[in-house]
Amino acid sequence: MQGLTAELIKGLWYVAAPGRDLKPGKTLAKTLVGEPVLMGRSKTGEVFAIRDVCPHRGIPLRYGQFDGETVQCCYHGWRFDQTGTCVEIPSLREGQQMDLGKIRCGSYPCVERQGMIWIFFPRAGETPAEAGYPEPPLMPDFDVATGPRFHIMLPFHCSMDHAAFGLMDPTHAAYVHTSWWFKKGAKKLRPKEKHFAPSELGWSMVRHELPPQNIAYKILGTPVTTEISYMLPGLRIENIRGSKYQATGLTAITPVNEGETEVHQFFWVSAGWMSAFKPIFEHLMRTFLDQDRVVVIQQREGLIHKPNLMLINDADTQARWWMRVKDTFVKAQADGKPFENPIQPMTLRWRS
């Protein structure tokens, strides 16, 4: 198991930003999955993503201008459309024709679904269809036009693997998430038993009923059931169904590079009145996620010394699955074969 760095997986859709961060006629530059990306939203509302490096002399295109249709480089004014193709070189005079269509900064498949901007990071020129994933996953119970009611993002100073382990780690909560409103410390550990089954690109904790004393879920109307899915490239989707309302939470891990990661949390809730609690809810989400962020910073101090790390049964079985699913996926890509999920149905037991 690697300590500080992790291989960046290509050939999948990644959450790049919430749609609301990109207004019409604006651009947003980020490094994602090790690539320099310039996202933009045209005046008519469509999103796009091009490679943020000018093919003329390499300056990032984010320093230029976006007029709502094309991006103009700040250095010599070359202009690029939303597919990353050059459409104007201002210095050219008569007789100096060039085939501008052959000059490209490159672009990435980019779509907006459910209020999120997703970008597909291909392996050497492959399209989403060729990779077998023409669309990013849809959040259950909400239609494609419905945006999240709540969103936060925190940068984590760690590799994608260590951020992902936090998503599927059932026994850290009692020690790390010790806010009065969540857990009251590690004194009340209870035996747990959950059933798991393989699902596309990962596995799911199969749908089960939540205990009636769970106040947060009581809002949705008891009985409440939940299903939690974990999938590449670092998504945790929790779908909660109550008798009155439904809620879906997504934690999406998007690597910036091998040692830095963006962790997004989104919530869709069918109860419209919950928007009134947005500041409180997002504050609680941030407090909770920040506890995870701080612990990986502390962990980094130890990982620098390259310890041999341990994954134990059954508390860390899902972390093992994560490594297996990831390795199998990368190997299938290298062999040019379809991904075959290595996970088998299983019941895991632990105390938390």
Ligand code: FES
């Ligand atoms: S470097 Fe971009 S136009 Fe010259």
Ligand SMILES: [Fe+2]
């Ligand atoms: Fe956590």
